Amino acid sequence: MTRKHRTKSGRQKQAYQNDILFMRAYLITLGLLFVCLAGLLVWLFMTATGRTDISAVYMTWAVFLVFLLLGAALCGVGLFGSNKAVDWWADTLGGTDIEILAVVVLAVPVYLLLKRFENRKLRK
Structure with missing residues (x-):
């Protein structure tokens, strides 16, 4: 099955990047746990x-x-x-909402740290 690729607007790209960044923070936090x-x-x-x-x-x-x-x-x-690998691992390890919520609360500081480094990388 082929999928038609639509161009994404700037907001959709930014939302996707934020989602991937939070998935990265989730995986790092879960790994450290x-x-x-x-x-x-x-x-x-x-x-x-x-x-x-x-x-x-x-x-x-x-x-x-x-x-x-x-x-x-x-x-x-x-x-x-890669973004695809991060998306797959985060989807695979996602459990019930309660389990995810506990890790997400712990992942917020990691997300903020990654966001800061990403903003620095984009400015250069």
Whole structure:
């Protein structure tokens, strides 16, 4: 199926850029939350249980690596990904409204920081 490309007005382009920028902030925030959660899980497991058998340690580090790699991937896509990749990842990771709202509230400072850098980039 072919899609006809219509020219976008200036307002539509600006709205699209703001949406993509907020999606980037959302992905970066979600990635940082996963990285922090990975560290918290390892710290809690190691301090609370005191288990030293090798299978428990391997399982802890496996969970840590999964969360760490997912968080790093989200931060990488948010910072360096194309607009299409950012849009796909944000749509894929979008859950219910309550889950998204919690991350969106945390993503506002990241959005404002990215917006400031984007404005500097556009001025040059």
